[in-house]
Amino acid sequence: MEKKIINVMPFACIMTVTIILFTANLFVNGDQEWKPSWSSKAAEEAEAVAAIPCSGHGRAYLDGLVLQGHLPVCECHPCYGGSDCSEFLSDCVANAGSGDPLFLEPFWKQHAASSAVLVSGWHRMSYIYSDGSYISELLVKHIIKVHDIVGNAKTDGKYVIFGAGSTQLMNAAVYALSPNSSSNPAKVVATAPHYAAYKTQTEFFNSRDYRYEGDTSLWKNKTDGSTRFIEFVTSPNNPDGKLTSAVLQGSNVKSIYDYTYFWPHFTAIPAPADEDLMLFTISKLTGHAGTRFGWAIIKDADVYERMLTYLTVNTIGVSRDAQLRALKLLNVVVEGEGREIFEFGYTTMRDRWIRLKNVLSKSKRFSLQKLSSQYCSFFQRTRDPSTAYAWLKCEREEDKDCYTVLRAAGINGHPGSNYSADDRYMRLSLIRSKDDFEILINKLKTLVAQS
């Protein structure tokens, strides 16, 4: 397999898939009005399913379960029910738990034509792309183009590899940075509050090569040349949305920068990141968590090779169907130079943050993390906070378990201890569907009014 070093040739000379294919099509069909042939049935199926309204409180999918009456079943948003999702279930719990990025779903419905893909039955059956790798070269070029447009990461002279979301890449990176020594395994650390999976995943795989060793605060000024430290850094941080950087220093300290949320939806972009190992995922860029597609940008050739081996041994790379989907979605991002999707994402998230702050400003029982306006090099202006998650604190002495306080008020979030933090804190997800956010706001209003 060939090394896939980033091609620094200007992207301009690579035409977007859309333009290319349109041209190719004209070449084949001339100027006549085009009529579908073998693709007609698939197109018709997709449009028929999309036309099922589910009252605006649910969706029907091509692969949804079906009623005996043969219609696809509407899959209702939380707190909605009935065969067409028109019933509001008033006694239900607000879902502010998982970071399901459904806030971007309306964007894709608005861009139906440009984001659809028709996959033929014989598309990419092989294990390999034409260069013998498991990685689509065209998709790598699109990813680089997206980073160039957004200005959130330097990619020149670096390597790009793919994983099933950043999830798979996290452990691949830990493996690649570990010294393969059971007598002196690498110490994996992170700074609380932090995303739970760094700890749970590292412990789960229980390798002889590395061990999870808790918070960076335990190891400050205690790193030495003999033990490899691997620090997970999330910026902006999950759960609290703050821009962060590595805590540990030293010749034997390596960092994995998780830039999942480093997009204009959620944060100002002060400058492009230029770290040795950076993780990104489509989940929080386009909102397609279900596609399971992420990528790592890697400076060092050895680390790249080791991660590539991990991906091969673990799953023989990432589904070529997921790669095709990601290509089409990123092509839409690239076509509009990112303006459309990031304006949509930022506006949505900023408005949600403002509304949440307003509701909680009426209460001394709860407080939110402090976030300030900041200059964004992408928008070329100062922008307001628009964080993915609220990091809520219960301020009353007796409210030691903030999760339970909110759960009693019909709101489901994640307890602070999930993030190796005090349970006086909890995380509320703000990136879910509009329905979920509205129910959350209503429940919070009631709670604040009663407090």
Place this chain on the structure above:
Amino acid sequence: MEKKIINVMPFACIMTVTIILFTANLFVNGDQEWKPSWSSKAAEEAEAVAAIPCSGHGRAYLDGLVLQGHLPVCECHPCYGGSDCSEFLSDCVANAGSGDPLFLEPFWKQHAASSAVLVSGWHRMSYIYSDGSYISELLVKHIIKVHDIVGNAKTDGKYVIFGAGSTQLMNAAVYALSPNSSSNPAKVVATAPHYAAYKTQTEFFNSRDYRYEGDTSLWKNKTDGSTRFIEFVTSPNNPDGKLTSAVLQGSNVKSIYDYTYFWPHFTAIPAPADEDLMLFTISKLTGHAGTRFGWAIIKDADVYERMLTYLTVNTIGVSRDAQLRALKLLNVVVEGEGREIFEFGYTTMRDRWIRLKNVLSKSKRFSLQKLSSQYCSFFQRTRDPSTAYAWLKCEREEDKDCYTVLRAAGINGHPGSNYSADDRYMRLSLIRSKDDFEILINKLKTLVAQS
């Protein structure tokens, strides 16, 4: 997440996606001739790419690289070149290496309309399906239906989970069957000749919970109640195509049955398998290796839960795009009650085996594994051998390295040592494209004539 025990409700009451959606569509559009709306561009792109002929010795793909003249690049089969793949590169090496299952590609071109899928931009953005899981319930039902039709596995009362090919499921199974004990790790074993990844993958992850401990022959009558043994069994076997069963016995021995090749393309189906842990993959059923989709059928609830945890921690399940693709492909298999695809696969592979045997029958320098005709419960008749791989032996005393002998004759296979076997053996892949097989046969004819 809910347990996903197999629903024993007759499949007949679950209509196939095609019928359903066609009905739904009629419901929406009445009897008028249907015209595509937002799906038109995607359909047009796919048909334009499919219409690029590449001289029959290559393919153009939606996500292929593009020429500056804006046409997608033809990706040529091995030994073909030129912009339209019309040039035969006569000095090139026959590719009989990897098990890329491209022999089924023509089947899917013949079934273009029924196997195409149009994926909307907002299809399954969420992490979860409507039941809160990462596993499509409709796809589970299709898989069970395929096994019912083929009669190659008993699924009643068992659990089904998905992985990125059987590759990811192999290590998930090893994890799930290991006792989580670093003081007494499970011993993972297999019987040579065997698929290399059992060893390489188990060693690669270097877990404190298990260790690769070589061939089953080292442990026969040496298993006891205190150490967990995990035996990989492949049936029919890769590389030699023989039906096999577990070698080790004992209360603490668990087997992982890899049934990747247990389909009528490659073997007679004597009776349905009914093992505790069985692995399958779409790669060798429909030929879609690139989709990275496999499944495990599991008897024990605890093992199922542990594998589910592994899949969650490793990748948060399998790409929903891969699951949609698999659904559509299996729907085509199910629609024809499996007759069409298995007749196609069996006929193709049997003819290749006959041709290979005929060529080698003229030589005493090489021999093939012995395979005999056998009654197949699926075809309800005795069928000839149609194995996926030739397990070639170099018979001359001096030909100790069979791989090198064939490499010198312009044929690339896999050396016997890749399968923990003697290098007097080597594997030739017979499941690749027609072009690859024809070149292999021609090179073998020349070699035999010279020997």
